Amino acid sequence: MSKVISHSLFTDFDIDLFKAGKHFRLYEKLGAHLVTVDNVEGVYFAVWAPTAHSVSVVGDFNFWTKGEHLLQVRWDSSGIWEGFIPTISKGTTYKYSIQSNNGGAITEKADPFAFYCEKPPHTASVVWDLEYQWKDTAWMETRQNHNGLDKPYSVYEVHLGSWKRHAEDNRFLTYLEFAEDLVNYIKETGFTHVEFMPIMEYPYDPSWGYQLVGYFAPTSRFGNPQEFMLLVDKLHEAGIGVILDWVPSHFPDDAHGLGFFDGSNLFEHPDRRKGYHPDWKSLVFNYGRNEVRSFLISNALFWLHHYHADGLRVDAVASMLYLDYSREEGEWEPNIYGGRENLDTISFLKEFNEAVYSNFEGVQTIAEESTSFPMVSRPTSVGGLGFGMKWMMGWMHDTLEYFQKDTVYRKYHQNDLTFSMTYTFSENFMLPLSHDEVVYGKKSIAGRMPGDEWQKFANLRLLYGYMFMHPGTKLLFMGCEFGQSSEWNFEGSLDWHLLQYPYHEGVKKLITDLNKLYKTQPALHEKQFSPEGFEWINYSDHQNAVMSFIRKGNEPKDAVIVVCNFTQVVRPNYRIGLPKKGKLIEIFNSDAENYGGSGVSNSKKIIIEAMPYDGRDYSAELLLPPLSVSVFKIS
Template identity: 85%
Template sequence: MNKVQTYSLFTDFDIDLFKAGKHFRLYEKLGAHLIEVDGVKGVYFAVWAPSARTVSVVGDFNYWIQGEHPLQVRWDSSGIWEGFIPGIEQGTTYKYKIQSNNGGIITEKADPFAFYCEKPPHTASVIWDLDYKWKDKKWMETRKEHNDLDKPYSVYEVHLGSWKRHGEENRFLTYLEYAEDLVNYVKETGFTHVEFMPVMEYPYDPSWGYQLVGYFAPTSRFGNPQDFMVLVDKLHQAGIGVILDWVPSHFPEDAHGLGFFDGSNLFEHPDRRKGYHPDWKSLVFNYGRNEVRSFLISNALFWLHHYHIDGLRVDAVASMLYLDYSREEGEWEPNEFGGRENLDTISFLKDFNEAVYSNYDGVQTIAEESTSFPMVSRPTFNGGLGFGMKWMMGWMHDTLEYFQKETVYRKYHQNDLTFSMTYTYTENFMLPLSHDEVVYGKRSIAGRMPGDEWQKFANLRLLYGYMFTHPGTKLLFMGSEFGQSAEWDFQNSLDWHLLQYPFHNGIKKTITKLNKLYKTEPALHEKQFSPEGFEWINYSDHENAVMSYIRKGNDPKDNLIIVLNFTQVVRENYRIGITRPGKLIEIFNSDDADFGGSGVKNDKNVFVENNPYDGKEYSAILTLPPLSAVVYKIDDTKL
């Protein structure tokens, strides 16, 4: 095997950007790149290791012998080691053997910029190119029309290791199998987007992918990088957007990972009060170090560029924002102004969002942020963090708490539901019923519903009816769309056999209808982040446990009337206020017999009366089905 030759992909400008924390295409420079130099094919290697005394590439091509292929450190104090090794081909496994200046410590590390990794439990990086001929031109040219904040955004959250498994051997599906089965299913049920829990390479299955070591590599559990591109491509061709969970908040201490990379605290903050996460027993990035900022933002843009990803949901933002997160008194140090906010994180997140939105049109960033930190989803030029959306954790907690109550007690707790409207428009909120809500003894969403079997499923249909008519975008974890009974188990497939039972199949039909309603009714999405898009009819009928409201679009003729009955009592002759004359047309009823409901409905002709009520000029008398969400439109064409 030929020895290392001097070669560089870096310009002086690249180094300046890197040192300034402003190089957002580092994946084109650092890592391992198949190139040709003077007519000779091979691989250019470059790795950042400023505390290293020596760095050599080891792999199956040199029997993993240290020193056989040493890299050279650049003269510019960037800490980058590089070199060209002729003859190495795609599929070659390798690592970096690093001897540190700090006491001669030797580490053997996977490449932080590797495009592909060995299948766990093996830990080497793999030489790979990212060549692929995309077929999603139509989607990419029009995706802004799908992803804007005034468009329907119904997200199906998927864990690739457990959505479906194959046969008695319980093996994973491949990316290519998902490109058929998952794409067809999502298209059938009508979700607009899929969100994948982390697909970046991770060593430990029980982490669900949230402890990353290969930030630039889709996990090899399900196939190679091009196979994952096929999955994204097929989703796009079916008109479905793709969101990835992204984890810039922490990383594991695995020996081959980023931790103590060159014998120093390179990626992690050197102060354990800022550099160690006590909940997850993991390391925290040093957001104040410019080179780390370049690494992270480059990683975000890498997925948008090479994999055509349409959005990034940023995990655990709250843990990044607060210096005292999960820390007791004395375990954290205030910022320079005496506060608990991590100023480096705030600056980093603003830079990240500005980089995403300035470089890629028609994408969104979404923050999983569980506190009242202000202006998370407001533009940076207005003082915000710059995210497109934020998870509405308060809505999720209050709603599930309410729905778990027996119906006889609900009249005492209606404020649990109405409270969300006091702060709904402070952020661009996404309503999440995510994976975190169906594990660790919390039970499945269906399993939380009270009552007998009929009531449980009626409550679940009502919950989804409420969710889809509440302002904000939507996210539902896999299995919840057919009423999975058991908690989520990452080691096994969803319980697809349940779809043979009418109640479970009815939940799937309900979600399919709600997704269609959300997409086709402008009032449910055009003003979903504006107070102009919502008006109460009556939120104070605690005694009957009934709520009613109006959702509004740009055209008043598109307005919808929603009536929710949170008990199993059929409410006859129930009067609600109406804003204009006409005839009420029922367009959705969660109690429909086709969904597994009792089939209670109003006559086809429910005329609006010239009789003021609920502070409105008109009113109508309805029959409210048990445990139901009913949606009406006003037909005034014959007036």
């Protein structure tokens, strides 16, 4: 019997779809698949390598001997090499030994479609299956009730390698341990979703996962694919949605990876002006190549289908959209219309979003896009890119810039805060305080706050209160929810010991209550992307550094009144205009003693008077706590 038996999982229709860039379940055909041929169990291998001279499978089953298990190239010019190797089984480690037509050089490449990889620093692929008995049917059938744009969407961003480690030896936790500790913690603090920084296999820890090699394999640092599925299952059981960071923007040039895969620029663009990223010293996908589009869109749908992900946050979209991104004059070439937009990328992103939303109900795609590129979160049918949401980087930058200022100067910079409301409804914005804001000398979020210790934490509580009251969905990086003092260190655990101190425990209680308020007050989520859901009361009281506004839901009775005092001066008898008669009841106060505040509050119901103010017929006098957000309802 031949060592490699002729066998194929491809139909002519599969090949046509692949060549056209329309095969979105390519992972069912390419890669290593456990199959039975003529009653013999083994593995079918298929790899795309159109310019290779020969391809053989090497691994522990043949002592890594090149040329012993040669695959056959298909006759249809697809560039796919395939074959069935009998008797090898799940757990076998392997690579493709590819001899190039370009000088005959031989390289060993990991399988681009491998479902599992060796634990880094080892680099081989592992034959595996995706068998798992899911228990999240109830979640999957109703998740549109959790993921809709009119639902509360509060995201806890997590880097699994550094959320928590074993104290005795700094070992990683496993997926199974996360399924207990992390799930319980997210449930306790009330976040609606978790976002995992990339969990696809990556070789280099300092990349934080943003330099991927195994696009179809959850990293083996924490366990095997089924154990990651269990983690997702447990999150769904707890009512928590799962968002995965996805990186279609670039990939590393590691010898075993996608770069120069078959001796040619197979996955990366052959023009270095488009195929190399100067910021990250990495390679950029060729979005105009149909087979590459099939690879990427198949990958996106793979995580939504086989791992029940509820959303994908797409990294570095701005770097994909512009031909001149991080490039000097002469280092880029304009598009056919003379512009700087990458037309292939725009087409790809639209097709990606259309494929996601047409194949899966109740999911969201979220763009990390930092420019003013129009209609990122608008449907492709009206000319948009088709994302569900977009990160509001302008809000993040302006807000942090404002909060770092000493309170005495804030009256001169109130426009830094109010400016966001001039464009906040131009996209479906998510407000992010992400990992990028707590590294590289920026300090932690808590570390940026001015003043003495009390003022720092009061400012931090004010920042979070303002964030949750501002229109849009929310994202907070791990550790921020308890006021981590130091910058994030990916090589160790978060500083959990800080929770023994009242100020840090108070911040955690505040975030927990803000999540509860966001979920239980319809006015804070039902119209979070609509101008109908927001109305200023007064944004021009620069002198006192106070601003007030109304958030609205579908029902008038659900409206909430928000008043922010951005200085440490207590302001008694502070009058604001209101829309109707009644009584004001304080439902949230970031200065509460429970959070570490001074306890200044409006403890009694406040009578709304028929006294014109702020251009309204009615008004009331409030007591504004120092450095605080106060939230009221009208009864």
